[in-house]
Amino acid sequence: MDPSEVEFLAEKEMVTIIPNFSLDKIYLIGGDLGPFNPGLPVDVPVWLALNLKQRQKCRIVPPDWMDVGKLEEIKELESKEETFAPIPSPYYMELTKMLLNHASDNIPKADEIRTLVKDIWDTRVAKLRLSADSFISQLEAHAKLDNLTLMEINTTRTFLLDSLNCMYKLRTNLQPGSDKSNDY
Amino acid sequence: MSDALSEASDLSGDDSQDVMTPTELIAKLEEAWLNEKFSPELLKNKSEIVECVMEQLTHMEENLQRVRKGDVKASIHxxxxxxxxxxxxxxLRSRLQKIEKFFPHVLEKEKSRAEGDPSFLSPEEFAFAKEYMANTETYLKAVALRHMPPNLQTIDMLKAVPEPCLDSFVFLRVKERQENIxxxxETDEQRExxxxxxxxxxxxxxxxxIAPLVASGAVQLI
Incomplete structure (x- = not known):
């Protein structure tokens, strides 16, 4: 899967905006939005929020978790836990990137948030690499991956799955008596 | 409650027994998209979803034709x-890619399907697969096979094209609790x-x- 497609999915997440225009309710195929009134917060999907922001029609309210204090707690928990700690949003990385790139003026302490999220990401991806390593070396057939986000899975998907397939093919051809030896 | 009902009646697909709101319909399409993207084999076609979505899109586009240019609402729609x-x-593209990759097996499965079972392919996909098969064969014959000695002139597509590898690993999220999977x-020394x-x-x-669970919708590939 392309990272941009993961981002596409993240753009469906809802975010609160404060519009500076008024508009009636919109009846989209994917659900109703609005009504929009100047100064009144309203929830919209990220794709719309970013579009309105680019047209300078709204201010984006950062999600609750996008806050230095909360992120520091999460970072600490993440480095203490051996497994993947629960994460406030399944798209935390993509949302941080998109909101900070397009609306950093609406997010207090944007730079600190960027660094913290990057740290959390690095810790988690390091854990993911470690567990992938032990998954392979112990020849496991099943792994539980709670709290892992789509973007994190995506960083290792192709490499991990292809290597597992290769190893599987090598192994099944090695084991005597397996009639699985194939023609390709 | 009445809201949900009035919304549901918007959906023009009267033929489907389970009534879906357009919102649910889009969610279903996204599920099908991800499942198709990540499963190693071609899944059952979801032509009812595809048709409903197409209908919604055309309907919406027709409505937009009537709106004047520069309208904010229209641009959001x-x-x-x-x-x-x-x-x-x-x-649809990922389905076509799989058909191109596994065409002999896809057609074989279609052939062996029992009478009355729903087809894995939509009629259009079936036509595409047949045409792709015919074209590949003609091509191979024209370029190489007819120059071969007579005993080597036939080719068994089922053997020549790799099968989908069902033993691939996949990532999945559970939507309905399952017991005793x-x-x-992995090796002979380990126990199941x-x-x-x-x-x-x-x-x-x-x-x-977990292939049956993907088909029944109990798990979602991610």
Whole structure:
């Protein structure tokens, strides 16, 4: 899967905006939005929020978790836990990137948030690499991956799955008596 | 409650027994898209979803024709249409890619399907697969096979084209709790064991073990 497609999915997440225009309710195929009134917060999907922001029609309210204090707690928990700690949003990385790139003026302490999220990401991806390593070396057939986000899975998907397939093919051809030896 | 009902009646697909709101319909399309993207084999076609979504899109586009240019609402609707259209075409494209990759096996499966069973392919996909098969054969004959000695002039497509590898690992999220899923051992020394798949949990395991659950919609590939 392309990272941009993961981002596409993240753009469906809802975010609160404060519009500076008024508009009636919109009846989209994917659900109703609005009504929009100047100064009144309203929830919209990220794709719309970013579009309105680019047209300078709204201010984006950062999600609750996008806050230095909360992120520091999460970072600490993440480095203490051996497994993947629960994460406030399944798209935390993509949302941080998109909101900070397009609306950093609406997010207090944007730079600190960027660094913290990057740290959390690095810790988690390091854990993911470690567990992938032990998954392979112990020849496991099943792994539980709670709290892992789509973007994190995506960083290792192709490499991990292809290597597992290769190893599987090598192994099944090695084991005597397996009639699985194939023609390709 | 009355809201849900009035919304549901918007959906013009009267032929489907389970009434869906357009919102649910889009969610279903996205599920199908991700499943198709990540499963190693071609899944059952979801032509009822595709048709309903197409209907919604045309309907919306017709409405937009009547709106004057520069309207904010219209531009938002257009953006949504573009997003849905992207998912729809990506879904159909990944099916076509799989058909191109596994065409003899896809057609073989279609042939061996029992009378009355729903087809894996939509009529259009079936036509595409047949044509692709015929064209490939003609091509191979024209370029190479007819220059071969007579005993080497036939080719068995089923053997020549690799089968989908159902033993691939896939990532999945559980939507409905499942008990006692048998995990086969990787080596002869290991023993098989069972796992319970809790709702909302995520796993990495072989596609073969959970293929029926993907088909029934109990798990979502991610």
């Amino acid at each position: 257009r953006m949504e249409i573009d997003r849905i259209r992207f998912v729809l075409s990506s879904y 048998l995990v086969e051992p 064991y069972v796992v319970d798949l809790e709702e909302g949990s995520q796993h990495l395991m072989r596609y073969r073990t």
